[in-house]
Amino acid sequence: MTKENETTKSYNIAPGPKMGVVTPEFLETIAAVARRHAIPLLKITEAQRFALIGHDPEQVAQIWQELGQEAGPQKPVGIHYIKACPGEKWCKYGRKDSLAMGEKMGAALLSMPLPAKTKVGISGCPMNCCESFVRDLGIFGKKNGWSLVFGGNGGGMPRIGDIIAENLSDEEAIRLAERCLQYYAANARKKERTARFMERTDLETFKEAVLSK
Numbered sequence: 001m002t003k004e005n006e007t008t009k010s011y012n013i014a015p016g017p018k019m020g021v022v023t024p025e026f027l028e029t030i031a032a033v034a035r036r037h038a039i040p041l042l043k044i045t046e047a048q049r050f051a052l053i054g055h056d057p058e059q060v061a062q063i064w065q066e067l068g069q070e071a072g073p074q075k076p077v078g079i080h081y082i083k084a085c086p087g088e089k090w091c092k093y094g095r096k097d098s099l100a101m102g103e104k105m106g107a108a109l110l111s112m113p114l115p116a117k118t119k120v121g122i123s124g125c126p127m128n129c130c131e132s133f134v135r136d137l138g139i140f141g142k143k144n145g146w147s148l149v150f151g152g153n154g155g156g157m158p159r160i161g162d163i164i165a166e167n168l169s170d171e172e173a174i175r176l177a178e179r180c181l182q183y184y185a186a187n188a189r190k191k192e193r194t195a196r197f198m199e200r201t202d203l204e205t206f207k208e209a210v211l212s213k
């Protein structure tokens with residue numbers, strides 16, 4: 001992702017990683033590129049990505065090349081990011097494998113065109129370290145399966161999302177996530193975030209539509 005910004009030096013590049021999981025090689029590449037181009041601000045974003053901020057616009061193509069990635073391909077508006085916590089493999093409180101679920105969700109959802117930017121938070125237990133209740137689509141693990149939350153937002157007009165279903169298997173959670181997003185895509189206004197959409201949508205009607213198939 002390359003983004004124009006209104007500050008002095010006007011571009012930033014966010015090359016990843018996915019869900020905040022890094023390798024030594026990735027870190028070495030980022031560090032080398034940041035040093036070589038004298039990047040003034042290297043920041044970990046809320047989306048669990050590194051952002052290289054404050055370079056000149058003419059450096060963009062070269063930086064992407066040195067990172068070994070395509071220069072910020074433009075994709076349709078849709079899933080902005082999927083963030084996930086360490087989950088049951090790596091956290092003593094974990095009930096479900098949130099990183100594995102993040103991979104599966106990404107494969108199923110990342111290419112869906114949606115009315116507005118849509119953020120996904122996947123947490124391995126009800127402690128919700130990935131803020132699943134305040135993401136457009138949130139999933140968190142419990143002993144008997146995943147709970148799926150829809151329509152949350154953590155911005156300037158925060159909203160706690162609605163629990164749509166509980167005790168879901170991996171496959172059920174992915175299918176339900178797809179149906180929620182399809183219903184949202186079919187019925188929301190252009191640029192309307194899920195939180196605002198759910199505020200004007202009858203919850204029972206929404207649930208009936210997404211749970212009945």
Ligand code: SF4
Binds near residue numbers: 092095125
């Ligand atoms: S949400 Fe639960 S599993 Fe995930 S990091 Fe927090 S405590 Fe651990």
